[in-house]
Amino acid sequence: MNIGRAAKISGVSPKMIRYYEQTGLIPKAARQDSGYRDYDDADVHRLRFIRRARDLGFTVEQIGELLGLWSDRSRASADVKAFALGHIDRLKKKVAEIEAMVRTLETLADHCHGDDRPDCPIIEGLAEEGGATPHLEPRQPRRFGRSGGQ
Amino acid sequence: MNIGRAAKISGVSPKMIRYYEQTGLIPKAARQDSGYRDYDDADVHRLRFIRRARDLGFTVEQIGELLGLWSDRSRASADVKAFALGHIDRLKKKVAEIEAMVRTLETLADHCHGDDRPDCPIIEGLAEEGGATPHLEPRQPRRFGRSGGQ
DNA sequence: GATGGGGCTTGCCATCGTGGCAAGGTCAAT
DNA sequence: ATTGACCTTGCCACGATGGCAAGCCCCATC
DSSP states (O other), rough: HHHHHHHHHOOOOOOHHHHHHHHTOOOEEETTTSSSOOOOOOHHHHHHHHHHHHHOOHHHHHHHHHHHHOOOSSHHHHHHHHHHHHHHHHHHHHHHHHHHHHHHHHHHHTTTTOSSOOOHHHHHHOOOSSSSSSSSSSSSSSOOOOOOOO | OOOHHHHHHHHHHHHHHHHHHHSSSOOOOOOOOSSOEEEHHHHHHHHHHHHHHHHOOOOHHHHHHHHHHHHHHOHHHHHHHHHHHHHHHHHHHHHHHHHHHHHHHHHEEEEEEEOOSSOOOHHHHHOSSSSSSSOOOOOSSOOOOOOOOO
């Protein structure tokens, strides 16, 4: 089967299929007489695996490890679970980071009257001389630990 | 003041300062006789503004707009607020996406016994023939709006 | 059989924000 | 004067993806 067909039914674009091949994530595809790449159901199956892993936020490198775990009939389910749990942790950390941004922005926005006058605590919050960002109270007196950017 | 000093007190690396100059986010720096870039307090102030905006997840392009809003003495605070609110929306959307991934992964992980045997619902969830990913029940029968992952 | 259109091939460029390295000039202290 | 830290420019890299171009292949329709 052609790459376009494999792409359509796996949900991975032809461009990405070639990229995955090039970077060694998947083995070099078989070739038809024409030189076209040739895929069978097993290839498509693997591509769909990759697609779903991408949708869950795994990097291509991590997917390489997942593919290893997938094909390793002797590995323990605990190994897979540990890998998944680690990824969940990373995702949650990212969520926490973004939520901290949201809280800061909401605090700033709450203090901005949003009318046609120019003075604006949002811009001032970004421009001010002080430390991290806001020394304004959050909308609810809920305290949050702005620990450290990077 | 040299770029290194400006970098240290603004929190923006020399590399990034040059990049911002190159892409037009900030004007071309003045030069000392030596050819070294020369920064004054106003430049550093602007850099710190940029740094804080980056920390809040704005893209460089958006920061360009923010700088415009900052220096535009006649714009309405409502304009700034609308901009901030739009950004908050984008951030929240991203949070929702990641949280959907986390939920899926947690569901999968909950069904994995995590012992030394090889069979593992996590890998199977990625590998299976079916649709999006899990047709397993989430840990608690808490319903969540799986709106759009793509 | 020829022609056209769509799919395939490779290769290169761009994104976005950041880091690294290299070859050379500058500055300040010893 | 030498040394070491800093600065300059320019290029390459990442990660994952998209786009474009030149050229070949395949199939259907005339």
